Amino acid sequence: MGSNVSSVHDVHSSMEITSNGFVVEIESRRQWKSLFDSMKGSNKLLVIDFTAVWCGPCKAMEPRVREIASKYSEAVFARVDVDRLMDVAGTYRAITLPAFVFVKRGEEIDRVVGAKPDELVKKIEQHRV
Structure with missing residues (x-):
């Protein structure tokens, strides 16, 4: 975990640390880039966890996402508020929330739409290596 945290932490000032993993709160276009x-x-x-402050299912998933991130520290978890970063949300067509988009080497490889923690874990297991 150490190298993951330091490299991401150097770039991002706002980080939410969990026991073994982390969720990076993306607060600006520069930070996202x-x-x-x-x-x-x-x-x-x-x-990428696309969320919004007004989204009830997103709020319900938040503790589960932190828990999942702590178990899969080999992945990077980023939370993006669709109202704050509309262009990023638009790029990934994050319309229905919560939306979890899986990216490797800059390309979308999969997604989970909705508050489906079991499906989220299944997809992480599938794509983490």
Whole structure:
């Protein structure tokens, strides 16, 4: 975990630490671009959690996402508020929330739409290596 945290932490000032993993709170376009660019050359799984403050199912999933992130520290979890970063949400067609988009080497490889923690774990298991 150490190298993952330090490299992402150096780029991102706002990070939510969990026991073994983390969820990066993306608060600006610059922050998103830094994370995305750093992940493009990596085979590491990026799980983008598209959310909104007004989204009840998103709020319900938040503790589960943190728990899942702690179990899969080999993946990078990023939370993006669709109202704050509409262009990023638009790029990934994050219309129904919550939406979890799986990215490797800069390309979307899968997604889970809705508050479906079991499906989220299944997809992470499938794509983490």
